[in-house]
Amino acid sequence: MTLDTSRRAFLAGAAAIGTVLVVGIRPDGALAANADTMLNPFVRITSDGSVTAIVKHFEMGQGPVTGLTTLVAEELGLSMDQIDYDFAPSNPEVYANTLLGPIQGTGGSTAMANAYAQYRQAGAAAREMLITAAAETWGVDAGTLRIEDGVVSGAGNSAPLGEFVAKAATLDAPTEPRLKDPSEFRLIGNSDVRRPDSAVKGNGTAMYGMDLHLPDQMVTMIARPEQQRATVVSFDDSGAQQIKGFIRAATLPNNAGVAVFAEHTWAAMQARDALDVTWDTSTAETRSSDEIEAEIRAALDAEPAYNVNKTDAGATKVALDGAAMVIEETFYFPLLAHAPMEPLNCTIEATADGGILMHDAAQIPTLPHGAMAQIFDLPMEKIQIKTILAGGSFGRRATPEADYQVEAALAFATTDRSRPVKLVWSREDDLRSGYYRPAFGHKVRVGLDDAGNIVGWDHRIAGQSIMKGTPFEAFLVHDGIDHSSVEGASDTPYQIPGAHFGLTDTEKATSTLWWRSVGHTHTAYVMETMMDKAARAAGVDPVEYRLKYLAGDGVDQQRKAGVLRLAAEKAGWGNAPAGHTQGIAVHKSFASYVAEVVEISGNARDGVKIEKVTCAVDCGLAVNPDVIRAQIEGSIGYGIGHNMRDKITLTGGVVDQFNFPDYEPLRISDIGAIDVHIVPSAEPPTGVGEPGTPPAAAALANAIAAASNVRIGSLPLADNGIRFA
Numbered sequence: 197m198t199l200d201t202s203r204r205a206f207l208a209g210a211a212a213i214g215t216v217l218v219v220g221i222r223p224d225g226a227l228a229a230n231a232d233t234m235l236n237p238f239v240r241i242t243s244d245g246s247v248t249a250i251v252k253h254f255e256m257g258q259g260p261v262t263g264l265t266t267l268v269a270e271e272l273g274l275s276m277d278q279i280d281y282d283f284a285p286s287n288p289e290v291y292a293n294t295l296l297g298p299i300q301g302t303g304g305s306t307a308m309a310n311a312y313a314q315y316r317q318a319g320a321a322a323r324e325m326l327i328t329a330a331a332e333t334w335g336v337d338a339g340t341l342r343i344e345d346g347v348v349s350g351a352g353n354s355a356p357l358g359e360f361v362a363k364a365a366t367l368d369a370p371t372e373p374r375l376k377d378p379s380e381f382r383l384i385g386n387s388d389v390r391r392p393d394s395a396v397k398g399n400g401t402a403m404y405g406m407d408l409h410l411p412d413q414m415v416t417m418i419a420r421p422e423q424q425r426a427t428v429v430s431f432d433d434s435g436a437q438q439i440k441g442f443i444r445a446a447t448l449p450n451n452a453g454v455a456v457f458a459e460h461t462w463a464a465m466q467a468r469d470a471l472d473v474t475w476d477t478s479t480a481e482t483r484s485s486d487e488i489e490a491e492i493r494a495a496l497d498a499e500p501a502y503n504v505n506k507t508d509a510g511a512t513k514v515a516l517d518g519a520a521m522v523i524e525e526t527f528y529f530p531l532l533a534h535a536p537m538e539p540l541n542c543t544i545e546a547t548a549d550g551g552i553l554m555h556d557a558a559q560i561p562t563l564p565h566g567a568m569a570q571i572f573d574l575p576m577e578k579i580q581i582k583t584i585l586a587g588g589s590f591g592r593r594a595t596p597e598a599d600y601q602v603e604a605a606l607a608f609a610t611t612d613r614s615r616p617v618k619l620v621w622s623r624e625d626d627l628r629s630g631y632y633r634p635a636f637g638h639k640v641r642v643g644l645d646d647a648g649n650i651v652g653w654d655h656r657i658a659g660q661s662i663m664k665g666t667p668f669e670a671f672l673v674h675d676g677i678d679h680s681s682v683e684g685a686s687d688t689p690y691q692i693p694g695a696h697f698g699l700t701d702t703e704k705a706t707s708t709l710w711w712r713s714v715g716h717t718h719t720a721y722v723m724e725t726m727m728d729k730a731a732r733a734a735g736v737d738p739v740e741y742r743l744k745y746l747a748g749d750g751v752d753q754q755r756k757a758g759v760l761r762l763a764a765e766k767a768g769w770g771n772a773p774a775g776h777t778q779g780i781a782v783h784k785s786f787a788s789y790v791a792e793v794v795e796i797s798g799n800a801r802d803g804v805k806i807e808k809v810t811c812a813v814d815c816g817l818a819v820n821p822d823v824i825r826a827q828i829e830g831s832i833g834y835g836i837g838h839n840m841r842d843k844i845t846l847t848g849g850v851v852d853q854f855n856f857p858d859y860e861p862l863r864i865s866d867i868g869a870i871d872v873h874i875v876p877s878a879e880p881p882t883g884v885g886e887p888g889t890p891p892a893a894a895a896l897a898n899a900i901a902a903a904s905n906v907r908i909g910s911l912p913l914a915d916n917g918i919r920f921a
Contacts, residue, residue: 238318245358259823271319273343301560305883320373329363423480435470481849495658500698515652519643530843538587545616551578557586564601596666633711634660648734652694684719689752720890724781767793767810779899781891786883803921831888837862839893
C-alpha cells in the first residue's frame with residue numbers, strides 16, 4: 197500500500213513510474229480519464245500492469261479497503277492479489293460521501309452504499325478502455341475480447357493488460373460503461389475473498405498513527421481540565437523542567453489546555469503530570485450523574501417538548517385509558533465512551549511550499565482540512581491530509597469540531613514549525629476528557645386489549661442532543677427535533693396502532709457524540725424489550741407477536757420479518773437445550789435489518805453465561821460476506837459488552853472512570869459463539885458496521901427475563917444485580 201497526500205502528488209507520482217491510465221469522476225459526476233484536468237481518480241493502472249484502487253473511505257477495521265478494491269477488481273477482471281489500494285487525498289468536491297452531504301467522510305455505515313456504483317463504474321470504464329485499446333492494436337472487434345486475471349484475450353490474441361495502458365490513456369472514458377451482470381461475478385459475493393490489509397496487520401508492518409515517527413519530531417500531550425468547559429488561567433512548568441526530554445509548554449490559543457512538548461511520549465507524560473495548572477471553572481460542568489439522571493427522569497414525567505410524528509396524543513391517552521391491560525417501563529441509559537483500542541493521535545508538519553501536512557486516520561477529512569485552513573490562514577490547497585489506518589473509532593474520530601486535530605494544529609501553531617509535532621492522547625485522556633454517547637431516558641406505556649393486541653403506545657424520550665449546537669444542526673435537526681434522538685423508535689417498521697412519540701432535550705453534561713449505531717443504541721433496546729414484555733403479557737410467542745405487527749407487503753415489514761424468521765429458524769427458537777434460555781430482538785438501522793437470538797445458561801442470581809448468539813442480517817447484496825460476518829460479530833460484541841458492565845459517571849462534573857479496569861471491554865470468554873447468516877439479496881448494498889449493535893443487548897435482556905423473570909430498565913445490566921459467569 198502507498199499513501200499519496202494530494203491530487204498533485206498523486207498524479208505526479210503516477211507519471212514518475214511511466215505511462216499511466218487513471219479513471220475517475222469529475223465534480224459534475226461524469227466519468228473521466230487522463231486527459232480531463234478536473235479528474236480525481238478511483239482507479240490507477242500503470243504500464244507494468246499494476247492496478248490500484250483509490251479508496252475514499254477511511255479504514256478502521258470495518259472493511260472499505262476490501263469492499264472497494266473488490267468492486268474494481270470484479271469489473272476490471274482481476275484477482276484480488278492483482279490489485280493494491282491507496283487512500284484518496286482530501287477533496288470533497290469529488291470524493292464526497294453523497295449520503296452524508298457535501299463532505300468527504302466515513303460514517304453511518306454508508307461506505308459501501310455510497311461507493312458501490314461509483315467504483316463499479318470506474319472499474320468497468322477502465323476495462324472497456326483497455327479492451328478498446330487492445331482491439332485497435334490487434335485490429336479485431338472489441339466485442340470478441342475479455343479481461344480475466346489481468347490478461348486481455350480473444351480472437352486468437354492474448355497479452356497482459358499493462359501492454360495497452362499507453363494507448364488506453366489516450367481514449368475518452370465511456371459515459372455509461374457496461375456493468376457486469378451478477379451471473380458474471382467471481383469476486384462480489386464470494387465468501388473466499390479475504391481482506392487485502394490482513395497481511396500487513398498480521399505481520400506488524402501496517403502503519404497506524406501511533407506507529408508514525410517522523411525525523412526530528414516532537415511529541416505533545418495536552419493537560420486538560422477535569423471538568424469540561426473549564427479554561428486555563430495560568431501554569432507553572434518548573435516541575436516539568438526537571439524531566440529529561442521535556443522541551444517546553446504553552447497554553448493553547450483557545451485556553452482549553454496546556455500543550456507539553458517533549459522528545460518522546462514518556463517524557464511528555466511525565467512532564468504533563470508535573471505541571472501545576474490553575475483553571476477557571478466558573479463555566480465548567482459541576483453536576484454529578486445522579487443529578488443528570490434526575491433531570492432526564494423529570495423530563496420524562498413532564499409533557500414532551502416535541503410531538504415527533506405529529507400524532508394525536510389525546511387519542512393515545514384515550515386508548516390507554518380504555519385498555520384491558522397497561523404495561524409500562526421507564527428506562528435509563530448512561531453516558532458511554534467509545535474506547536477504541538488505539539487512543540487518539542495525529543502528526544502535523546510543515547511542507548516545503550509553506551503549507552501544512554497532517555498525518556491522521558481521518559474519518560471526516562473535510563472537517564480538519566477546513567479547520568486547519570482557518571487556523572494557519574492558508575488556502576485549502578495548501579493543506580494536505582495523509583490518511584492512515586485507524587485502530588478503531590466507533591465514531592470517536594469524527595467529531596463535528598474536529599477536536600483532536602484542532603488541538604494538534606493549535607499546539608503546532610505555538611511552535612516555530614521547524615519540527616513535526618505528534619499529538620498523543622492516553623487511554624485515560626479519552627475516557628476522562630473525550631466525547632460520549634449521550635445519556636437518555638425513555639418512558640413507555642403500552643395498552644393491550646383482552647386478546648393481548650396493542651391498542652395504544654405512548655413513548656416519551658428525553659436526553660442530550662448530539663446534533664444541536666454543532667455545524668450539523670442546520671441539516672439534521674428539523675422542527676426542533678434531532679432525529680438521532682428518536683431514530684429506531686419513531687420510525688419503527690412495526691405497525692403499531694395508537695402510537696405517539698414525544699421528545700424533550702435536556703442539558704448536555706459533556707461533549708456528546710454519535711456512538712456505534714447512534715440513537716439506535718437506546719431506542720432498539722426499548723422497542724425490543726417492550727415488544728417482548730407485551731408478548732409475554734399477551735401469552736403469545738415473542739416471535740409470532742412481532743410478526744403480527746410486521747404484516748403487510750411493505751418493504752420494511754417484509755425484510756424485517758424475513759430476518760426475524762431466519763434468526764429464529766437457525767437458532768432453533770423454542771428448542772433450546774435443557775438449562776438454556778433464549779431471547780430475541782430485531783431492528784432496522786442504516787437501511788439494514790438484523791435479528792439476533794441470544795441463548796444463555798444460568799440465571800440472574802447464580803450467574804448468566806452467554807452460550808451463543810445467532811444472527812440473521814439483510815444488508816442487500818453481500819459484496820464481501822467474510823467482512824460482513826466479521827463486522828456483525830464485532831458489533832454484537834460491542835453492543836453486548838458495553839451494556840453488560842459499562843457506564844461513564846460524573847462526580848461534581850469529573851469523570852470517575854479511568855481506564856479499562858473500571859471501564860471493562862468485552863472479553864473473548866464473555867460470548868461462547870456467534871453464528872451469522874446473511875440473507876441472499878439483489879438489492880443495493882447497505883451498511884453493516886453498525887446494525888449488529890442495536891439488537892444485541894435487547895436480545896440478551898430478553899433472554900435474562902425469560903430465565904429469571906427480571907426486566908431491566910436501567911443499564912448496564914450489572915447494576916441490576918445481574919452476574920455473568
